[in-house]
Amino acid sequence: MQIIREGSQKFEECVCTNCDLRIMFFKNVKDQEMKTICSTKIQYQFHKGEQIIQEGDPILNFSYLKSGLVKLYKTNGASEQIIHIAKPFDFVSILSVFSQEKYQYSVRALEESVVCNIKMSKIFNISHENSEFAMDLMRRMSEVSDRIIQEMLEIRKRNLKGRVAFVLLYFANDIFRALSFELPVSRKEIAEYIGMSTENVIRTLSEFRKDKVIKIFGKVIEIEDKEGLEMISKHG
Amino acid sequence: MQIIREGSQKFEECVCTNCDLRIMFFKNVKDQEMKTICSTKIQYQFHKGEQIIQEGDPILNFSYLKSGLVKLYKTNGASEQIIHIAKPFDFVSILSVFSQEKYQYSVRALEESVVCNIKMSKIFNISHENSEFAMDLMRRMSEVSDRIIQEMLEIRKRNLKGRVAFVLLYFANDIFRALSFELPVSRKEIAEYIGMSTENVIRTLSEFRKDKVIKIFGKVIEIEDKEGLEMISKHG
DNA sequence: CGCGGCTTTGATGTTCATCAAGTAAAGTGG
DNA sequence: CCACTTTACTTGATGAACATCAAAGCCGCG
Numbered sequence: 194m195q196i197i198r199e200g201s202q203k204f205e206e207c208v209c210t211n212c213d214l215r216i217m218f219f220k221n222v223k224d225q226e227m228k229t230i231c232s233t234k235i236q237y238q239f240h241k242g243e244q245i246i247q248e249g250d251p252i253l254n255f256s257y258l259k260s261g262l263v264k265l266y267k268t269n270g271a272s273e274q275i276i277h278i279a280k281p282f283d284f285v286s287i288l289s290v291f292s293q294e295k296y297q298y299s300v301r302a303l304e305e306s307v308v309c310n311i312k313m314s315k316i317f318n319i320s321h322e323n324s325e326f327a328m329d330l331m332r333r334m335s336e337v338s339d340r341i342i343q344e345m346l347e348i349r350k351r352n353l354k355g356r357v358a359f360v361l362l363y364f365a366n367d368i369f370r371a372l373s374f375e376l377p378v379s380r381k382e383i384a385e386y387i388g389m390s391t392e393n394v395i396r397t398l399s400e401f402r403k404d405k406v407i408k409i410f411g412k413v414i415e416i417e418d419k420e421g422l423e424m425i426s427k428h429g
Numbered sequence: 430m431q432i433i434r435e436g437s438q439k440f441e442e443c444v445c446t447n448c449d450l451r452i453m454f455f456k457n458v459k460d461q462e463m464k465t466i467c468s469t470k471i472q473y474q475f476h477k478g479e480q481i482i483q484e485g486d487p488i489l490n491f492s493y494l495k496s497g498l499v500k501l502y503k504t505n506g507a508s509e510q511i512i513h514i515a516k517p518f519d520f521v522s523i524l525s526v527f528s529q530e531k532y533q534y535s536v537r538a539l540e541e542s543v544v545c546n547i548k549m550s551k552i553f554n555i556s557h558e559n560s561e562f563a564m565d566l567m568r569r570m571s572e573v574s575d576r577i578i579q580e581m582l583e584i585r586k587r588n589l590k591g592r593v594a595f596v597l598l599y600f601a602n603d604i605f606r607a608l609s610f611e612l613p614v615s616r617k618e619i620a621e622y623i624g625m626s627t628e629n630v631i632r633t634l635s636e637f638r639k640d641k642v643i644k645i646f647g648k649v650i651e652i653e654d655k656e657g658l659e660m661i662s663k664h665g
Numbered sequence: 666c667g668c669g670g671c672t673t674t675g676a677t678g679t680t681c682a683t684c685a686a687g688t689a690a691a692g693t694g695g
Numbered sequence: 696c697c698a699c700t701t702t703a704c705t706t707g708a709t710g711a712a713c714a715t716c717a718a719a720g721c722c723g724c725g
Contacts, residue, residue, distance in 0.1 A: 267582055274582055288578070291564075292571040297579065320560055320567075327563040328527075328556055334567065335528040338574035342524070343533065345581050346503060346510055349624050353713070379671065388585050390714050395673060411672090411722095589681070615703065626682050631705060647690090647704090 194243055197236040197307065209234065214259060214309075217282060217333060221325035230319075235310045239302040246300040252293060254310040258284045261306025262368065262377055266385070267298050275386035277341050278303065278378070280368055288338045303377040348387055351429065356387040357397040358426035361407065365416055373415040401425075430479055433472040433543065445470065450495060450545075453518060453569060457561035466555075471546045475538040482536040488529065490546040494520045497542025498604065498613055502621070503534050511622040513577050514539065514614070516604055524574045539613040584623055587665065592623040593633040594662035597643065601652055609651040637661075 209215060209231040210224070219227060236259070239245055245263060246256070258281045265277040265287070276298060277284075289297045290313065320327040348356055360383055364374055376383075380398070384391040401407045406422050408415040416422060445451060445467040446460070455463060472495070475481055481499060482492070494517045501513040501523070512534060513520075525533045526549065556563040584592055596619055600610055612619075616634070620627040637643045642658050644651040652658060 269586060272586075274586060276578065276582065288571055289575050290571070291567045292569075292575055297575065317564070320564055322560065324557045324560045324563055327560055327567065328553070331527045331556075331563065331567050331570065333528075334571060335524055335526070335574075338571075338578070339525050339528060339533065341578060342512065342574070342581070345578070345585075346512065349581075349585070350505060350508075350510060380673095381671075391671090392673085392715080393713060399673075616705095617703075627703090628683080628705085629681060635705075 194240070195238050197238050212259075212309075214257065214282065218257070218285075218329060219326070221329055222319060222323060226319055226323065230311055230315065233312060233315060237308050237310065239306045239308065241302055241304055243302050244299065245302055245306070245308055246287070246296050246298070248296045248299045250296050252286075252290050252296055253313060254286075255290060255313055255316045256286045256308050256310050257281075259307040259309050261302060262304040263300050263306055264303055264378070264382070264386075265298050265300050273385050274388070275382060277344065278363075278368070278386065283337070283340075285333055285337050288334060288341075291334070351426070353389055353393055354397055354400075354425050355427070355429045356389065357383070357394060357401070358422050360387060361401075361414060361416065362419075362422060362426055364414075365419075372419065373413065376412045376414055430473050430475050433474050448495075448545075450493060450518065454493070454521075454565060455562070457565055458555060458559065462555055462559065466547055466551065469548060469551060473544050473546065475542045475544065477538055477540055479538050480535065481538055481542070481544055482523070482532050482534070484532045484535045486532050488522075488526050488532055489549060490522070491526060491549055491552045492522045492544050492546050493517075495543040495545050497538060498540040499536050499542055500539055500614070500618065500622075501534050501536055509621050510624070511618060513580065514599075514604070514622065519573070519576075521569055521573050524570060524577075527570070587662070589625055589629055590633055590636075590661050591663070591665040592625060593619070593630060593637070594658050596623060597637075597650060597652065598655075598658060598662055600650075601655075608655065609649065612648045612650055 209219075209227055212219075215222075215227075219230070222230070237245075239261070248267065258279065260281055262278065262280050263284060264275050265279060265284070266273050266275045268274075287296060287298055287300070316330075320330065348359060351359055364376070365372060368374075368377075378386070380394050381391045384394045387394070398407070398409060401422075402409050404421075406416070406418045406425070408417055445455070445463055448455075451458075451463075455466070458466070473481075475497070484503065494515065496517055498514065498516050499520060500511050501515060501520070502509050502511045504510075523532060523534055523536070552566075556566065584595060587595055600612070601608060604610075604613075614622070616630050617627045620630045623630070634643070634645060637658075638645050640657075642652070642654045642661070644653055
């Protein structure tokens with residue numbers, strides 16, 4: 194992990210004004226407020242595999258993903274449960290930032306990722322003075338948690354094959370927007386995500402390969418028969 | 430379903446001032462605002478089994494449960510998935526009220542329930558002028574969605590026996606605060622809640638009875654060996 | 666080079682869903 | 696209020712789905 198220093202700060206110019214994500218969270222934040230956010234925010238770069246948030250740690254910052262890909266998960270002793278795999282525009286700190294003092298979940302980078310941190314106190318201050326901002330934030334938080342719940346329900350109602358197909362389509366449609374992609378997770382992580390055993394995830398992938406639904410080159414997956422995969426996702 | 434008319438409105442006196450739930454949502458709402466909420470809110474009483482919210486309907490109101498017990502669920506064709514069973518102080522409209530135009534889930538009364546409805550437009554107006562209120566709301570919404578996700582993870586990591594034990598303890602500890610209680614749901618609904626088949630839920634209950642962990646009198650459950658049940662919930 | 670983690674496949678056993686069939690309970694219409 | 700229908704509950708038997716154990720190949724890394 195390393196801190197990203199943006200050169201423009203030296204010139205007292207606010208780079209955040211042009212941040213891609215401004216339109217999501219800070220659309221209604223005035224220029225003056227934006228300047229103080231810009232000067233106090235800290236951006237970190239995380240390498241693949243590095244821990245971004247550890248459950249149990251105190252929540253001091255409002256964090257959001259600027260680029261990369263992360264997994265949101267929870268540990269129970271030896272095992273892990275993956276709750277969500279999120280990309281930018283899709284991950285906001287964690288739901289609990291407004292209701293908890295400590296993180297309930299952990300976050301780890303699946304790819305090179307940049308996270309922008311803003312002190313919670315600043316978020317509270319701005320919300321206090323700018324209700325438009327508070328409402329935007331509410332809308333975003335609501336979307337994020339809603340999506341996670343929806344996704345958990347979708348996974349829960351499927352059987353093994355349906356779940357694996359669902360995850361492959363999730364990567365293809367939502368994350369990479371391509372029929373061919375490199376899996377950013379291990380087979381074990383897919384298993385932790387869909388709540389099945391690693392061996393059975395592998396077996397299912399092999400079966401899809403035999404049935405000519407996908408091609409497998411190690412971590413690279415190529416979807417050959419998308420309609421077939423969609424059928425499996427829908428009906429097991 | 431029937432509308433509850435509160436006599437006090439005739440006397441131009443605000444009954445909401447003393448609402449038990451005011452401290453949760455409207456702690457920071459000023460008296461004048463409270464008066465307009467009070468005069469425009471509509472309360473409905475639902476009988477056991479009546480539908481409160483139907484997925485797909487437009488979201489017009491911010492609703493919260495004043496008394497009773499409800500189930501939050503989603504239908505897929507013939508089958509249902511229960512997402513959460515909620516009591517007052519625990520259920521706020523639905524998460525999606527701030528991000529969606531239509532309800533994503535349905536809500537049905539499990540017991541005689543009173544729901545208070547406030548027009549969304551009013552909520553937006555107050556949030557706009559009163560950021561304290563907006564922040565309170567955010568905190569509540571965050572708590573609710575966080576709890577649902579946490580609960581889904583807890584259920585997911587258990588096996589059949591562990592899940593049934595978990596649900597029984599949920600009713601005993603969180604809902605009824607008693608070792609003996611009448612189940613507000615059918616065996617089928619328990620199955621839909623924990624994602625198992627109805628027959629196996631029944632079998633597991635019977636097994637708990639044989640092992641002298643619980644007593645069963647139709648819908649009435651009496652927990653005989655709470656520690657035992659907790660062990661099963663933890664370790665299957 | 667050798668170690669540990671990831672991947673793969675096979676064999677085995679457990680857990681769970683499904684089917685079937687019957688009883689009990691609860692609602693429905695005459 | 697009673698016959699009738701439907702829905703909820705229960706148990707057993709069977710097979711399918713899935714986890715677990717075991718063994719071996721692969722790959723990256725110190």
